Amino acid sequence: MDIQNSGGILVRTAAPSDWTAIAGIDTIAAAGDPARRAAVxxxxxxxxxxVAEDPSGPLGYGVLEYTFFEQGFVTMLMVASGARRRGVGSLLLGAAGAACTAPKLFTSTNVSNLPMQRLLQREEWRAVGLLHGLDDGDPELFFLRPSARAGTGTAAGAGAGRA
Known part of the structure; x- marks a missing residue:
């Protein structure tokens, strides 16, 4: 899957060899967290x-899995600090939606992550639940992508994330 926008940003499926460059834009992995580096x-x-990239390298990445009740789930959405507010998150959500093969696509973010919540609202994701206990004092909000824009299970579309 390759998607390119008018600003020259390309979204593609990352190769195994891309992991070090992607870890370099992940704030937790770049800070040296071995568990996050291993996850990336x-x-x-x-x-x-x-991965979203331009000629300078990776700008952001998203992880699309099917481990959430066999539905699509954007486990991670990360945009490099220098690439924020350029539409990279929206582009990655769109690519995840286009790639999703399940009838539904979900994501989640902490209540404290207001930028991610605003991104999901702009992209018309609907809040569908709240879970306490994952991070002490910071509940997790779950979101569902509009079904008219979900993957091949309902209708064609493009759009998804967790930060």
Missing amino acids: RRWCEEGLVL
Whole structure:
């Protein structure tokens, strides 16, 4: 899957060899967290990563899995700090929606993550649940992508994320 926007940003499925460059734009992995670095590597090796890039390198990435009740779930959505507010998150959500093969596509984010919540609202995702207990004092909000825009299980579309 390759999607290119008018601004020269390309979204494609990451290759296993892309993991170090992708980890370099992930704030947690770049800070040296070994678990996150291992997760980025595993996600790339399993073909789960959609990476947005321009000639300068990766700008952001999203992880699309099917481990949430066999529905699509954007496990991670990360945009490099220098690439924010350029539509990279929206482009990655669109690519995840286009790639999703399940009838429904979900994501989640912490209540404290207001930028991600605003992105999901702009992209017309609907809040569908709240879970306490994952992060102490910071509940997790779950979102569902509009079914008219979901993957091949309902209708064709493009759009998804967790930050």
